Amino acid sequence: MMVETVMKSEKEATVNIIGAGLAGLSAAMTLAKRGIPSRLISVQQSERAQSNLAEGGINAALDVMGEADTVEEHFADTMNGGCDLAEPKMVRGLVEAASGIVRDLERLGVPFHRENGHIVQRNFGGQKKKRTAYAQSSTGKVLTAAMIDAVRRYEAKGLVKRFSHHRFEGICIAKDGEKVVSALDCGQDVPVGRGDNGSEWNGTNRICTGVRVFDEYNKERIVFDGPVVMCCGGMNGMFYGNTTGTTANTGSAAALLFSQGVAFANLEFLQYHPTTVRISGKRLLISEAARGEGGRLFVFRGGKEQYFMEELYGERGNLMPRDVVSREMTKLDEQVYLDLRGLSEEVWIEKLSDLREEIEHYLGMDPAKEPVPVSPGIHYFMGGIRVDAAHRTNVAGLYAAGECACAYHGANRLGGNSLLGAVYGGRVAARTAARELQKWRKSAAPQGVSGAVPLCLAVEQESAGGARGGMEVQAEAAVESEMEQALLGGLSVLRTAEGLEAALSVIRQLGDVSSENMSEEMTARLRLAGAFCQSALARKESRGAHTRLDFPDTAEAFHKTTVAWFDGETIQISFAKIPQTASRESDGA
Numbered sequence: 001m002m003v004e005t006v007m008k009s010e011k012e013a014t015v016n017i018i019g020a021g022l023a024g025l026s027a028a029m030t031l032a033k034r035g036i037p038s039r040l041i042s043v044q045q046s047e048r049a050q051s052n053l054a055e056g057g058i059n060a061a062l063d064v065m066g067e068a069d070t071v072e073e074h075f076a077d078t079m080n081g082g083c084d085l086a087e088p089k090m091v092r093g094l095v096e097a098a099s100g101i102v103r104d105l106e107r108l109g110v111p112f113h114r115e116n117g118h119i120v121q122r123n124f125g126g127q128k129k130k131r132t133a134y135a136q137s138s139t140g141k142v143l144t145a146a147m148i149d150a151v152r153r154y155e156a157k158g159l160v161k162r163f164s165h166h167r168f169e170g171i172c173i174a175k176d177g178e179k180v181v182s183a184l185d186c187g188q189d190v191p192v193g194r195g196d197n198g199s200e201w202n203g204t205n206r207i208c209t210g211v212r213v214f215d216e217y218n219k220e221r222i223v224f225d226g227p228v229v230m231c232c233g234g235m236n237g238m239f240y241g242n243t244t245g246t247t248a249n250t251g252s253a254a255a256l257l258f259s260q261g262v263a264f265a266n267l268e269f270l271q272y273h274p275t276t277v278r279i280s281g282k283r284l285l286i287s288e289a290a291r292g293e294g295g296r297l298f299v300f301r302g303g304k305e306q307y308f309m310e311e312l313y314g315e316r317g318n319l320m321p322r323d324v325v326s327r328e329m330t331k332l333d334e335q336v337y338l339d340l341r342g343l344s345e346e347v348w349i350e351k352l353s354d355l356r357e358e359i360e361h362y363l364g365m366d367p368a369k370e371p372v373p374v375s376p377g378i379h380y381f382m383g384g385i386r387v388d389a390a391h392r393t394n395v396a397g398l399y400a401a402g403e404c405a406c407a408y409h410g411a412n413r414l415g416g417n418s419l420l421g422a423v424y425g426g427r428v429a430a431r432t433a434a435r436e437l438q439k440w441r442k443s444a445a446p447q448g449v450s451g452a453v454p455l456c457l458a459v460e461q462e463s464a465g466g467a468r469g470g471m472e473v474q475a476e477a478a479v480e481s482e483m484e485q486a487l488l489g490g491l492s493v494l495r496t497a498e499g500l501e502a503a504l505s506v507i508r509q510l511g512d513v514s515s516e517n518m519s520e521e522m523t524a525r526l527r528l529a530g531a532f533c534q535s536a537l538a539r540k541e542s543r544g545a546h547t548r549l550d551f552p553d554t555a556e557a558f559h560k561t562t563v564a565w566f567d568g569e570t571i572q573i574s575f576a577k578i579p580q581t582a583s584r585e586s587d588g589a
Helices: 022-033 071-081 088-107 139-156 252-259 308-313 322-332 345-350 353-363 417-435 437-444 470-490 497-517 520-538
Strands: 002-004 006-008 015-018 038-041 160-163 166-175 206-215 220-225 228-230 270-279 282-285 296-301 304-306 336-339 372-381 384-386 398-400 460-462 561-566 571-576
Touching (some): 015 022, 022 139, 088 417, 166 252, 206 228, 206 437, 252 520, 282 353, 282 372, 296 322, 308 322, 322 372
Parallel strands (some): 006 220, 015 038
Antiparallel strands (some): 206 220, 296 304, 561 571
């Protein structure tokens, strides 16, 4: 079946948001408040976005627990947890905005747990104070529900238009004032350009003029004009079966961008959450909230329970940063159990009832009566699309926020900072897109954005799966499976050059052998997989979530950001200095 690319333009420039989770919703709402229309484009509805799966809570130094918590301590904990690999300016903006964001969410109707008239906050890993506001252990779900409701008010006004069941296929890029015909033909000339001072049009002569999507229902390819904000979430599908994230996040959107020359950063830093359980197709997350309320990790030794994290790190050992706990568990090479039997019935009823139900449903056991067998599973991607403090990428008119962007977390993310980063990042990316909209109009659409200048020529394309035979689809599935296993082997909790090189070799062979019959999407995913491995090989040290057994020490020479990009022929890796200013981002929260 053949379909035609359809052009979509409107009188006023419309910002395209890819992804309808918290970051995307936050960006849409921020633009709408400024009277700027946006398209909220996603494969699934917001109710099924990755954000709904976040359990534990959202961080902010509200100082409601009598512990004299401060923004400075939140800043210090975030920087320390990330092994000082995050950009201080970005972290400063995040933590200073946190209290206002939580209060805004509260006004939207988020039912944070409350006692005596104020929000209650709990302990979370890597933080010295009770700083995590929560709603049972379903915080992501209730935050997303509140944001969906808020955005619908702007949908009713026509400021937000939803395009669910639309799959991202790439951005359109203009170079030197000329429109690019193919969304995948972008010209690889400025791989790592930034423009942190905002004085130039992002320090690059490549401009994102629009986005190409595929309507899964109508089998129609569409090109929307306008700047693009990527909020496409983590790359879970690159590690299928071993992540806590939704399997709908295939990583394809990120991979297609990488193939177009968009720079990525810190891909080697994968967060393994220490308390997960393998279930069909993915891993079940046992929220850190369980340890925040008193859960303890142990192994059996001589028939007795040995609480190893407390022996190694003292009273707060169970709440060490996730990279530390996962590393210690992996070194043991024994079955580790999470002991929740000491939690009171009040805690189970008022704070963890949904977690208890989830464990009973999936594991057929009552965690209040039996210890839960757990092991580390991939939970979060600290690395991703490289952005500056204003959430610009190295392509003008292209922005990124949420888990798909490398922003606030350095070498390891603190629990409770992901929901915060999604809401805040969506705001900042949208504000930057709004500020730079006039520049986009002049540079990307000199004759206006009403369609006078086509962004991509109308061409006929085959619908997804239409012309590809069953044998080709099966062969690609086999390639995908081998790629995933190679990545899991090379990018395990404890790594070596030998393991990484073996993984990279498999990935390169898959690309060489299968290139003729492989889809552009699979080719792009293999390319991104190679960048994961090459980034980890290039960082010859151990820092945060990246542990090299052959380079066990942290080296000052690598106190830099790893940058990966595709130059049109090969994957390039370099290291960039981290700006050390901690002044607040000028547009505020």
